[in-house]
Amino acid sequence: xxxxxILVVDDExxxxxxxxxxxxxxxxxxxxxxxxxxxREARRARRPDLTLLDIWMxxxxxxxxxxxxxxxxxxxxxxxxxxxxxxxxxxxxxxxxGAYDFIEKPLSMAKLxxxxxxxxxxxxxxxxxxxxxxxAQPVAEPLGKSVVMQQLREQARRIAxxxxxxxVTGEPGSGKEVAARYLHMQSPRRAGPFVEVGVAAIARENSxxxxxxxxxxxxIHFGHLEQASGGTLxxxxxxxxxxxxxxxxxxxxxxxxxxxVGGTQPVTVNVRVVAATHRDLQQEVQAGRxxxxxxxxxxxxxxxxxxxREHSEDVPELLxxxxxxxxxxxxxxxxxxxxxxQNRLRNYPWPGNIRELRNLVQRLLILGSxxxxxxxxVEAALGAAPRAPAGTPPLFSAKDDFDLPLREARDxxxxxxxxxxxxxxxxxxxxxxxxxxxxxxxxxxxxxxLGIDVRQVKGE
Numbered sequence: 001x002x003x004x005x006i007l008v009v010d011d012e013x014x015x016x017x018x019x020x021x022x023x024x025x026x027x028x029x030x031x032x033x034x035x036x037x038x039x040r041e042a043r044r045a046r047r048p049d050l051t052l053l054d055i056w057m058x059x060x061x062x063x064x065x066x067x068x069x070x071x072x073x074x075x076x077x078x079x080x081x082x083x084x085x086x087x088x089x090x091x092x093x094x095x096x097x098g099a100y101d102f103i104e105k106p107l108s109m110a111k112l113x114x115x116x117x118x119x120x121x122x123x124x125x126x127x128x129x130x131x132x133x134x135x136a137q138p139v140a141e142p143l144g145k146s147v148v149m150q151q152l153r154e155q156a157r158r159i160a161x162x163x164x165x166x167x168v169t170g171e172p173g174s175g176k177e178v179a180a181r182y183l184h185m186q187s188p189r190r191a192g193p194f195v196e197v198g199v200a201a202i203a204r205e206n207s208x209x210x211x212x213x214x215x216x217x218x219x220i221h222f223g224h225l226e227q228a229s230g231g232t233l234x235x236x237x238x239x240x241x242x243x244x245x246x247x248x249x250x251x252x253x254x255x256x257x258x259x260x261v262g263g264t265q266p267v268t269v270n271v272r273v274v275a276a277t278h279r280d281l282q283q284e285v286q287a288g289r290x291x292x293x294x295x296x297x298x299x300x301x302x303x304x305x306x307x308x309r310e311h312s313e314d315v316p317e318l319l320x321x322x323x324x325x326x327x328x329x330x331x332x333x334x335x336x337x338x339x340x341x342q343n344r345l346r347n348y349p350w351p352g353n354i355r356e357l358r359n360l361v362q363r364l365l366i367l368g369s370x371x372x373x374x375x376x377x378v379e380a381a382l383g384a385a386p387r388a389p390a391g392t393p394p395l396f397s398a399k400d401d402f403d404l405p406l407r408e409a410r411d412x413x414x415x416x417x418x419x420x421x422x423x424x425x426x427x428x429x430x431x432x433x434x435x436x437x438x439x440x441x442x443x444x445x446x447x448x449x450l451g452i453d454v455r456q457v458k459g460e
Contacts, residue, residue, distance in 0.1 A: 002192050002230035002270060004120050005029045007048035009039040009065075010082065011057045015107070019052065022109055023116070036060030040218055043069070046268060047226040048077055050119055052112075053099075055083040055090060063090070066097045068218060074098065076222045078119040082107065127193050141182045142175055143321060144314030148306045152179065159301050160186035165253070167298040168276040170305030173355030176276040177236060179305050184232040189272060192231025197224045200240040207245045212252070214261040223260070225252065228271045238298070239279035239290060250294045273298070308350040308357065315346045318354065322361040332365040340375040348382065363413070367420050415450045422457045429454065 006028050010016050016032045023030045031048075033039040036059045043051075055062040062081055069075055075098040083090065084105030091102040100119040103112060142152050159166055160183045168176045168183075177196065184194045202210045213223030225233060235241070241249070252258035253273060257266040275298050284290035308315070319337050326332045337345070350356055364373050364381055418432065425431035433443045447454060 004049040009033045010054040146311040166274045173353035195228035215263040235275040238275040239277040308353045341378040
């Protein structure tokens with residue numbers, strides 16, 4: 001496990017030395033700085049996981065440094081303020097600026113160690129929660145009791161024990177990010193950060209800043225690579241990375257150091273890279289769109305996530321998992337799948353994989369009614385509308401909606417949703433607003449934007 005790196009900033013040498021020795025005895029990696037200027041340089045050289053910052057120093061005070069280090073009002077890592085002459089107003093100001101806590105001198109070492117431990121744990125949980133919010137569902141591990149999924153988990157556990165780069169392959173929606181998170185949690189780096197980077201979502205002209213950070217005077221922006229130091233950097237859809245960033249990434253990972261954009265001093269980094277792609281990177285190499293040397297570095301240990309159609313016996317378990325998840329997390333009504341419906345879905349090819357299954361479950365819980373989801377309702381949701389019973393609300397096809405632009409697919413879903421709710425409530429705008437959790441005025445605007453005639457739907 002990688003030890004947390006702590007920067008101690010204090011102009012009193014005895015305090016610096018004492019705090020450094022005690023923290024090192026506790027297993028932390030510690031650097032010290034005797035002034036604000038030295039703190040700036042130490043922070044420029046390496047991003048700390050936590051900073052102990054004195055307020056009163058001869059060159060620049062800790063509150064000013066705190067303001068300077070806040071990126072968009074948010075500190076990149078926790079800061080604990082220290083002072084022997086602090087006031088309530090100073091403590092309030094430090095907290096307002098994002099400091100985790102304020103400790104008075106003379107220092108109680110027991111309190112200091114407890115505060116450091118709590119600050120690091122709070123920061124870990126904060127990053128973990130951000131990662132889970134980005135996920136569509138907080139799955140702890142690849143789900144399924146089938147042989148192929150058992151083999152996947154076993155292979156991930158074995159790979160996790162080695163510090164090699166990993167390339168996770170699989171079709172879109174098959175669960176590559178879940179496999180990467182599981183690998184991280186099984187590794188010695190599990191206590192470190194798991195930083196996810198959606199390569200396709202980064203603007204090409206801004207990708208270097210996002211990954212490697214930037215420097216402008218005393219202002220430092222820490223990129224994803226430094227944020228992942230001591231843990232795992234997950235590069236989702238690395239096949240979309242431009243060639244210049246590929247070259248820079250390869251150099252950084254081979255040398256263990258890099259330059260921030262605008263920087264002049266190399267920054268060391270200790271990170272494990274897990275990359276994912278649905279592309280055939282070997283073909284991308286042959287076509288000249290992906291660097292051959294980076295591909296061979298990544299492909300030392302490949303991990304393939306199977307498509308859902310390859311383990312269709314896990315479909316009932318997945319259906320049950322997502323029903324329970326949407327019921328517990330989104331407050332949707334509980335409904336169970338009939339045996340016939342489960343059998344139909346076991347034999348469905350699932351072109352959108354687990355993501356399609358999750359979306360299907362959510363649609364059926366939102367748009368359907370009754371305790372059981374019958375075969376006819378599943379057929380309607382899959383696009384076989386002629387087999388749906390009379391009165392079934394129109395659902396757009398799961399086979400088609402993945403090929404639509406996001407906005408158009410969302411509009412179609414919302415139109416079907418509101419038409420269903422209007423029929424269900426007899427055209428009552430008030431009841432639909434309550435069910436949807438919207439204000440009436442907002443609902444009226446939404447219905448007009450979607451082209452829904454309330455009177456016509458009510459008449460139906």
